[in-house]
Amino acid sequence: RVGRGQGRRVVQYDELTTQKRSPTLDVEHALRRALENQEFHLVYQPQMDLRFGRIVGVEALLRWKHPERGLVSPVEFIPVLEESGMIDAVGAWVIDEACSQARHWELAGTPLRVGINLSPQQFLDPRLFDTIVGTAERRGVSPKRVELEITESLAMQDPTRAIELLTRLRGLGYKIAIDDFGIGYSSLEYLLRFPIDTIKVDRAFVRNITNSQADRAIVGAITVIARTLGINTIAEGIETMRQCDFVEALGIGEIQGYLIGKPMSPREIEHLIVSFRRPGREPEQ
Ligand code: C2E
Ligand code: MG
Numbered sequence: 001r002v003g004r005g006q007g008r009r010v011v012q013y014d015e016l017t018t019q020k021r022s023p024t025l026d027v028e029h030a031l032r033r034a035l036e037n038q039e040f041h042l043v044y045q046p047q048m049d050l051r052f053g054r055i056v057g058v059e060a061l062l063r064w065k066h067p068e069r070g071l072v073s074p075v076e077f078i079p080v081l082e083e084s085g086m087i088d089a090v091g092a093w094v095i096d097e098a099c100s101q102a103r104h105w106e107l108a109g110t111p112l113r114v115g116i117n118l119s120p121q122q123f124l125d126p127r128l129f130d131t132i133v134g135t136a137e138r139r140g141v142s143p144k145r146v147e148l149e150i151t152e153s154l155a156m157q158d159p160t161r162a163i164e165l166l167t168r169l170r171g172l173g174y175k176i177a178i179d180d181f182g183i184g185y186s187s188l189e190y191l192l193r194f195p196i197d198t199i200k201v202d203r204a205f206v207r208n209i210t211n212s213q214a215d216r217a218i219v220g221a222i223t224v225i226a227r228t229l230g231i232n233t234i235a236e237g238i239e240t241m242r243q244c245d246f247v248e249a250l251g252i253g254e255i256q257g258y259l260i261g262k263p264m265s266p267r268e269i270e271h272l273i274v275s276f277r278r279p280g281r282e283p284e285q
């Protein structure tokens with residue numbers, strides 16, 4: 001008869017030798033070392049204000065450069081970080097790095113609002129509030145430069161707790177954005193109950209905006225409600241000048257997408273803001 005500990009070891013050995021080991025386990029193993037090996041970095045995607053044609057913010061996006069596999073998409077590895085519980089540690093690193101960069105831009109005289117994505121798993125961590133506030137204070141960045149992006153599903157999994165946490169953060173001056181808006185379970189009630197500053201309209205509604213009356217109606221309705229409630233709107237995934245014209249006509253406040261710039265390094269952001277000209281318009285004389 002085999003003891004409990006021995007039994008477990010046999011199962012693992014068996015899995016390894018019969019090649020049943022899932023690719024996810026390899027990724028998980030590699031991710032465990034990625035933080036200490038400094039394989040993560042952030043890229044920043046610019047956001048342009050449509051009224052003034054200026055870059056007013058950026059979104060921080062996580063990148064993982066695997067030593068052999070090269071750049072891995074966050075769509076692939078963020079679910080693994082979440083399932084394995086590693087998202088708290090990596091998420092804390094993202095917050096620190098983004099706050100440090102935001103402070104750098106403040107000191108350089110080119111302050112930018114920096115959007116930070118929070119995953120549902122991070123939200124369950126009772127230390128999240130202290131992590132955010134502690135990090136921003138240590139880095140010396142003003143809370144108003146930090147925009148926390150949360151998704152609908154995240155807010156819906158425990159709305160009471162989410163509202164309480166977001167209200168406390170907002171009370172200190174942090175900005176709150178609802179990411180990928182419109183593709184989840186959001187409703188008007190949802191909008192009215194959450195303490196938010198910004199709605200990021202999902203790329204799904206922008207993609208066909210030039211020929212879909214339904215998508216135009218949805219985006220138009222969102223902007224009307226947002227304006228009434230004093231909420232800023234950002235259209236995601238704007239790739240063409242025509243898409244830009246359409247969302248501008250519908251009353252969207254800011255755009256983010258390849259038309260303005262792909263996610264890029266901090267240095268590239270600095271070059272962009274110095275030379276920036278709103279696309280499709282002649283510079284004023
Ligand atoms: P998201 O927060 O909705 O980020 C926007 C995604 O759309 C980014 O993909 C960006 O590169 C892409 N995108 C931006 N403009 C365009 C465009 O004009 N056309 C097209 N086709 N795509 C565009 P990315 O960087 O691959 O990130 C994917 C998702 O991974 C993000 O979606 C976000 O949910 C998640 N993510 C990224 N970084 C982090 C992070 O630090 N923490 C967490 N929890 N999630 C993150
Ligand atoms: Mg986002």
Ligand code: MG
Pocket residue numbers: 179180200236
């Ligand atoms: Mg988004």
Ligand code: MG
Pocket residue numbers: 180202203236
């Ligand atoms: Mg999206």
